[in-house]
Amino acid sequence: MFDQLKDKFQSVFDGLSKKGSLSEADVETALREVRLALLEADVSLPVAKHFIASIKEKAIGAASIKSVRPDQQVIKIVHDGLVEMLGGDAAPLAVDVAPPAVILMAGLQGSGKTTTAGKLALRLKDRHKKNVMVASLDMTRPAAREQLRVLAEQADVGVLPESDTETPLELAKRALQMAKLKAYDVVILDTAGRLSIDDDLMDELRAIKQATNPHEVLLVADALTGQDAVNTAQAFHDAVGVSGIVLTRMDGDSRGGAALSMRHVTGMPIKFVGMGEKQDALEEFVPDRLAGRILDMGDVVALVEKAAAAIEEEEAMRMAKRMASGKFDMNDFLNQLRQLQKMGGLSGILGMLPGIGKMQKQLNAAGMDDSMLKRQEAIILSMTKKERVSVGLLNASRRKRIAAGSGTSVQDVNRVVKQYQEMAKMMKRMGSKAGAAGLKAMMGGLGGGGGMAAGGQMPQMDAEAMKKLSSGLPAGMGGEMFGKGGLGGLPGLGGLPGMGGPARGGSGKKPKRKK
Amino acid sequence: MSWFKKLTAGLKKSSNKMTDSLSGLFKSKKIDAESLEDLEEALIASDMGPHVAAAIATELGQVKFDGEPDADKWRLALAQILERKLAPLEKPLIADADNRPHVILLVGVNGSGKTTTCGKLARKFQDEGKSVMLAAGDTFRAAATEQLQGWGLRTDTPVITGEAGSDAASLAYRAMEQAHKAGTDVLIIDTAGRLQNRAELMEELAKIHRVIGKFDESAPHDSIIVLDGTVGQNAISQTKAFAEVASLTGMIITKLDGSAKGGVIVALGDGFGLPVHMVGVGEGVDDLQTFGARDYAAALIGIESDALTQADSAQ
Numbered sequence: 001m002f003d004q005l006k007d008k009f010q011s012v013f014d015g016l017s018k019k020g021s022l023s024e025a026d027v028e029t030a031l032r033e034v035r036l037a038l039l040e041a042d043v044s045l046p047v048a049k050h051f052i053a054s055i056k057e058k059a060i061g062a063a064s065i066k067s068v069r070p071d072q073q074v075i076k077i078v079h080d081g082l083v084e085m086l087g088g089d090a091a092p093l094a095v096d097v098a099p100p101a102v103i104l105m106a107g108l109q110g111s112g113k114t115t116t117a118g119k120l121a122l123r124l125k126d127r128h129k130k131n132v133m134v135a136s137l138d139m140t141r142p143a144a145r146e147q148l149r150v151l152a153e154q155a156d157v158g159v160l161p162e163s164d165t166e167t168p169l170e171l172a173k174r175a176l177q178m179a180k181l182k183a184y185d186v187v188i189l190d191t192a193g194r195l196s197i198d199d200d201l202m203d204e205l206r207a208i209k210q211a212t213n214p215h216e217v218l219l220v221a222d223a224l225t226g227q228d229a230v231n232t233a234q235a236f237h238d239a240v241g242v243s244g245i246v247l248t249r250m251d252g253d254s255r256g257g258a259a260l261s262m263r264h265v266t267g268m269p270i271k272f273v274g275m276g277e278k279q280d281a282l283e284e285f286v287p288d289r290l291a292g293r294i295l296d297m298g299d300v301v302a303l304v305e306k307a308a309a310a311i312e313e314e315e316a317m318r319m320a321k322r323m324a325s326g327k328f329d330m331n332d333f334l335n336q337l338r339q340l341q342k343m344g345g346l347s348g349i350l351g352m353l354p355g356i357g358k359m360q361k362q363l364n365a366a367g368m369d370d371s372m373l374k375r376q377e378a379i380i381l382s383m384t385k386k387e388r389v390s391v392g393l394l395n396a397s398r399r400k401r402i403a404a405g406s407g408t409s410v411q412d413v414n415r416v417v418k419q420y421q422e423m424a425k426m427m428k429r430m431g432s433k434a435g436a437a438g439l440k441a442m443m444g445g446l447g448g449g450g451g452m453a454a455g456g457q458m459p460q461m462d463a464e465a466m467k468k469l470s471s472g473l474p475a476g477m478g479g480e481m482f483g484k485g486g487l488g489g490l491p492g493l494g495g496l497p498g499m500g501g502p503a504r505g506g507s508g509k510k511p512k513r514k515k
Numbered sequence: 516m517s518w519f520k521k522l523t524a525g526l527k528k529s530s531n532k533m534t535d536s537l538s539g540l541f542k543s544k545k546i547d548a549e550s551l552e553d554l555e556e557a558l559i560a561s562d563m564g565p566h567v568a569a570a571i572a573t574e575l576g577q578v579k580f581d582g583e584p585d586a587d588k589w590r591l592a593l594a595q596i597l598e599r600k601l602a603p604l605e606k607p608l609i610a611d612a613d614n615r616p617h618v619i620l621l622v623g624v625n626g627s628g629k630t631t632t633c634g635k636l637a638r639k640f641q642d643e644g645k646s647v648m649l650a651a652g653d654t655f656r657a658a659a660t661e662q663l664q665g666w667g668l669r670t671d672t673p674v675i676t677g678e679a680g681s682d683a684a685s686l687a688y689r690a691m692e693q694a695h696k697a698g699t700d701v702l703i704i705d706t707a708g709r710l711q712n713r714a715e716l717m718e719e720l721a722k723i724h725r726v727i728g729k730f731d732e733s734a735p736h737d738s739i740i741v742l743d744g745t746v747g748q749n750a751i752s753q754t755k756a757f758a759e760v761a762s763l764t765g766m767i768i769t770k771l772d773g774s775a776k777g778g779v780i781v782a783l784g785d786g787f788g789l790p791v792h793m794v795g796v797g798e799g800v801d802d803l804q805t806f807g808a809r810d811y812a813a814a815l816i817g818i819e820s821d822a823l824t825q826a827d828s829a830q
Contacts, residue, residue, distance in 0.1 A: 036565055039559055039564075039565045040564065042562075042748055045559055045560045108770070109626075110625075110626030111626060118657075140798065141631075142663075142664075142666060142669075143660075143662035143664070143665050144658075146658035146661045146662075147656070147658035147662070150658055154657075195770075195772060196774060222626060222743070224749045224753075225746065225747060226747025227562045228562070228745045228773070231774040231775075232773075235774075248626075249710060251712075252624065252711070253749070254747070254749035277625075
């Protein structure tokens with residue numbers, strides 16, 4: 001019996017020491033698979049290579065998650081990397097400027113510029129309540145101007161009257177004049193499709209840009225595009241300085257890797273995606289969705305997410321149990337400090353709370369910034385194992401040693417000890433009969449999807465922040481943190497006055513997860 | 516300008532052109548695992564897809580040379596492998612005089628260049644002394660009919676049209692009747708672009724195909740998918756789906772005058788064996804030209820197509 005237990009422990013520790021972090025071999029194996037997936041999804045080769053290299057750097061040494069294979073965890077890291085890369089620098093369309101806002105559409109033949117111009121006009125008119133005019137500068141493709149006129153009529157927006165004698169540049173100038181004269185808010189300039197290697201036509205596009213000084217230059221690109229996406233994006237970006245990308249035909253079944261290529265080459269955000277042939281089928285870009293599609297390993301990503309959530313939940317339950325039994329030592333305190341840091345530190349948490357913005361200045365002035373969490377961590381790490389379990393051992397000379405070891409002062413050490421004691425006191429209260437109900441409710445909340453019974457006390461907090469807070473918070477910082485103990489429960493915030501509030505943590509209501 | 520030259524011109528301007536990577540690759544006389552991997556990547560960058568690229572790299576690794584191979588020999592050997600793979604896909608588009616009319620149906624996803632190809636094909640057959648009629652089967656996209664009418668004016672070809680949003684299948688049938696009555700040699704039917712995962716639109720295409728067969732059960736004599744030369748691996752899914760509903764007989768690849776290399780042709784040849792009738796290498800009415808495996812392979816690798824001819828006769 002005892003041997004069995006010992007074996008079990010041993011294997012756990014083995015697992016920890018061996019699989020404590022992702023090894024280079026783990027990462028490389030998984031990334032080979034990822035590379036193939038990216039290339040099959042039409043991510044351009046140089047972009048795929050660059051991306052893989054950056055992920056490799058990030059993944060090696062990352063703390064591993066129990067119960068998933070290392071390669072699976074790498075896939076999740078890749079997924080997150082894709083989301084980050086696809087979604088960065090998102091900015092709304094610059095249409096709220098001194099009118100008229102000029103939007104220039106550019107791209108290869110058949111990428112969907114005219115259709116997108118029509119869709120965009122409708123969107124700006126309906127959702128942004130703008131007075132929109134479209135103008136076709138396409139004198140090359142037969143009936144391109146008729147196409148835009150019909151779309152403009154369907155969207156009920158203004159259109160530049162056609163002329164057979166003007167050059168695209170003259171048309172552009174006339175469009176601007178007319179937009180000013182008739183007080184349009186937005187003028188969308190649709191251009192002829194052109195090859196990026198056609199110097200004359202690229203010069204023409206440059207001239208149109210110079211003459212019209214557009215607020216947005218949208219590169220309209222086909223989601224079905226292959227490896228050439230890098231060349232096209234680079235050429236258009238070099239010539240006219242793309243400000244955003246519209247990805248068309250995203251309702252098809254292509255993996256859409258071209259988006260990553262173009263995003264990488266231009267550094268500009270993907271602003272919209274075309275999701276169908278109807279005129280209202282233009283949607284905001286959702287990085288998460290496209291990342292899943294490019295990688296096409298959604299099951300693995302979901303699995304790892306689930307495992308990570310389970311571990312956090314497990315950890316929270318473990319903590320909750322310890323607290324319920326009135327046990328709370330420096331190790332637990334350290335744990336909480338680290339959880340706090342994981343959530344973006346004090347500023348990250350406080351940033352999620354409404355009305356704290358003003359206070360943050362005062363906090364900073366008092367030296368209560370995020371570096372404080374680091375210092376506190378260093379102090380605890382400078383304690384011996386025994387000291388961490390029995391804080392009572394900490395006499396003056398031990399404190400001096402700890403201060404020297406952590407590069408802090410004895411006062412700092414004293415402060416940490418005091419904060420620990422306050423927190424431990426609170427935990428003990430919770431461990432008593434009165435606190436048990438609240439704790440139980442809190443645990444119920446955690447079990448029910450990691451939600452937090454915050455009631456109506458934080459009405460301005462958005463759903464995303466709520467989710468982050470509730471899933472990231474260790475037990476003892478859930479409902480109780482904002483409840484009985486107020487923010488005094490936060491390590492590092494040694495009981496700031498005025499931040500507490502009436503008990504509201506353990507309302508017993510099972511919160512619904514917001515999706 | 517021959518299409519080889521146009522193709523080469525386009526590929527030359529491409530920033531990470533394959534020829535560059537190949538030149539560096541073949542500098543050393545020995546070709547090792549690492550340079551084969553580099554080659555594989557260069558092939559992937561032309562849209563061949565990772566699997567086909569790996570197969571070709573392996574094949575090149577197994578080539579036996581007389582004496583020490585140099586960079587030119589390596590390049591020639593690679594071009595020969597590609598030519599061998601592509602040669603079975605050569606098949607000029609010929610209108611059979613026995614068919615009255617010879618019916619060509621053009622299908623494909625949106626923006627691949629179907630309507631433009633219709634216009635260019637009209638000119639091609641006219642140049643061959645044939646009478647041509649066009650059918651504006653894209654009744655969905657705004658002004659698609661006007662676009663084809665524009666081509667009709669340019670090439671002086673009658674265009675059968677319908678109301679916007681009208682039934683494309685009945686328009687196709689009407690075009691069959693009229694072309695037959697007028698004794699037209701070639702009828703080219705344009706269709707609306709559709710993404711292959713849109714079941715209802717694919718069903719509509721199946722119906723157009725069926726209805727054409729009702730008038731003349733041998734028609735359409737050519738059912739051609741028009742593929743954008745810049746397309747990536749999705750071309751495989753497109754071809755598969757369109758082959759199912761429209762019994763494809765061939766392919767036309769457009770927009771090969773740009774920096775895209777159209778390497779997906781090699782992957783498609785591997786998977787479907789459908790002939791490549793023509794390639795589009797420019798916006799001009801004469802810029803649709805018959806596909807030649809030798810020229811394409813040479814342009815892709817960056818050698819003169821004469822080199823392949825000489826190597827051939829030397830053997």
